[in-house]
Amino acid sequence: xxxxxxxxxxxxxxxxxxxxxxxxxxxxxxxxxxxxxxxxxxxxxxxxxxxxxxxxxxxxxxxxx
Amino acid sequence: xxxxxxxxxxxxxxxxxxxxxxxxxxxxxxxxxxxxxxxxxxxxxxxxxxxxxxxxxxxxxxxxxxxxxxxxxxxxxxxxxxxxxxxxxxxxxxxxxxxxxxxxxxxxxxxxxxxxxxxxxxxxxxxxxxxxxxxxxxxxxxxxxxxxxxxxxxxxxxxxxxxxxxxxxxxxxxxxxxxxxxxxxxxxxxxxxxxxxxxxxxxxxxxxxxxxxxxxxxxxxxxxxxxxxxxxxxxxxxxxxxxxxxxxxxxxxxxxxxxxxxxxxxxxxxxxxxxxxxxxxxxxxxxxxxxxxxxxxxxxxxxxxxxxxxxxxxxxxxxxxxxxxxxxxxxxxxxxxxxxxxxxxxxxxxxxxxxxxxxxxxxxxxxxxxxxxxxxxxxxxxxxxxxxxxxxxxxxxxxxxxxxxxxxxxxxxxxxxxxxxxxxxxxxxxxxxxxxxxxxxxxxxxxxxxxxxxxxxxxxxxxxxxxxxxxxxxxxxxxxxxxxxxxxxxxxxxxxx
Numbered sequence: 001x002x003x004x005x006x007x008x009x010x011x012x013x014x015x016x017x018x019x020x021x022x023x024x025x026x027x028x029x030x031x032x033x034x035x036x037x038x039x040x041x042x043x044x045x046x047x048x049x050x051x052x053x054x055x056x057x058x059x060x061x062x063x064x065x
Numbered sequence: 066x067x068x069x070x071x072x073x074x075x076x077x078x079x080x081x082x083x084x085x086x087x088x089x090x091x092x093x094x095x096x097x098x099x100x101x102x103x104x105x106x107x108x109x110x111x112x113x114x115x116x117x118x119x120x121x122x123x124x125x126x127x128x129x130x131x132x133x134x135x136x137x138x139x140x141x142x143x144x145x146x147x148x149x150x151x152x153x154x155x156x157x158x159x160x161x162x163x164x165x166x167x168x169x170x171x172x173x174x175x176x177x178x179x180x181x182x183x184x185x186x187x188x189x190x191x192x193x194x195x196x197x198x199x200x201x202x203x204x205x206x207x208x209x210x211x212x213x214x215x216x217x218x219x220x221x222x223x224x225x226x227x228x229x230x231x232x233x234x235x236x237x238x239x240x241x242x243x244x245x246x247x248x249x250x251x252x253x254x255x256x257x258x259x260x261x262x263x264x265x266x267x268x269x270x271x272x273x274x275x276x277x278x279x280x281x282x283x284x285x286x287x288x289x290x291x292x293x294x295x296x297x298x299x300x301x302x303x304x305x306x307x308x309x310x311x312x313x314x315x316x317x318x319x320x321x322x323x324x325x326x327x328x329x330x331x332x333x334x335x336x337x338x339x340x341x342x343x344x345x346x347x348x349x350x351x352x353x354x355x356x357x358x359x360x361x362x363x364x365x366x367x368x369x370x371x372x373x374x375x376x377x378x379x380x381x382x383x384x385x386x387x388x389x390x391x392x393x394x395x396x397x398x399x400x401x402x403x404x405x406x407x408x409x410x411x412x413x414x415x416x417x418x419x420x421x422x423x424x425x426x427x428x429x430x431x432x433x434x435x436x437x438x439x440x441x442x443x444x445x446x447x448x449x450x451x452x453x454x455x456x457x458x459x460x461x462x463x464x465x466x467x468x469x470x471x472x473x474x475x476x477x478x479x480x481x482x483x484x485x486x487x488x489x490x491x492x493x494x495x496x497x498x499x500x501x502x503x504x505x506x507x508x509x510x511x512x513x514x515x516x517x518x519x520x521x522x523x524x525x526x527x528x529x530x531x532x533x534x535x536x537x538x539x540x541x542x543x544x545x546x547x548x549x550x551x552x553x554x555x556x557x558x559x560x561x562x
Contacts, residue, residue: 038435061209
């Protein structure tokens, strides 16, 4: 169980696709986030449910806790 | 010195089945059974000692509505120490007990992976043309809400009145960084044209300051007194006021800051009085104001913005950390939470875009505004509501949140291993390891005990009343060395002597 016993410390492990350089200047980070948003907006019509409006209208949940 | 802030999170997910007339309760059962069937393991939850009607204020409300325990529905305990069950027509996963906020994030990520695996397994069973779809949200946009609850271990000696008094301003204002965002209003008397977008999924549904209910007249501070551990020493603060987050950092900050604030309350370390004059009005007002400029009234007569209340909280927490340390929330995690708490407040105050990779409502608002601009769509358009809903979609190919570049705190491989491996630093380790090694001998399990059938009458119940016993350090060798459950029980009995 050696690998489980290692105390998990908060130098967060990052997967390869999460490239966040905390030392990067704020503007650079802002540009990166903006670029990602633009990319998503470019492809959003493919990702959005084809019948998104009907889906929203019919989305009714029972109340929970 | 505050006791260790053992913590966890329980999430009720939204569920629909497209192309089938399965009701949501049946669909939730199907989802969970499909997963359990796929991993070929089923241990029943044990309802002994569940007393959700007990009130922390010291009385039982007979005419209030204590939550029902639905014994006939699917209810399983997993080898990672989590509970996976049907609650109020929703699938719900409670993480195992964790010893710090980063562990909570890891097991919350694991819960998302379990949901995704469950959808895949369920879709093989619903037949062609039908699809089970799960959302990690807290509202259907039509006035129905379901919760994402947090739990924290608090010393029983902490006066409950002080706890309510000092935690309430945090619950009202922390939504500036942990709100998941929502289009429109579900609050009576407030139209969606008045509030086109708000910080929180959940704030509209809070009507009381303090109380026992969780499904009606929801209170900001819930008083359910059901510690699931030694009731003489501990309480479990059951927090129902939060949103389910898609951003890992938001979950981390939500749990991490709250654990620190609770430690401060326990140690009576608050050196400022931030009590609010009208908490219920304030929680709505803060949520409905994405400009973050609105002020709330304090009991002292002054007014502050939510950000100013959060800055006061943070400064107080920094002084506390310097004086007392943060061992009770894990020193390294606690220091990191404080640093990020400061950065998120700075970002929200100066340049919102800087925290778009941390804060759900900021990322969602940018997505919605970006789409509206590009397509010339006005507020109230159903397509924007569709974006809002799909932000929370758990399907890997449909969920929008996962495409927005959020910072990750947990590597994918660690989230996957947390689907089956328990935390090592709480009693969840004992629960998970026993379920892994002796699935046939464990006949039932719950938070504070496990029941074994080792072939001889009677069944043997192993109490686990201490959340920090049964960790890897305590029991890994005895579990490793025991070939059978009977041997394990004999060794444990010997240790007791």
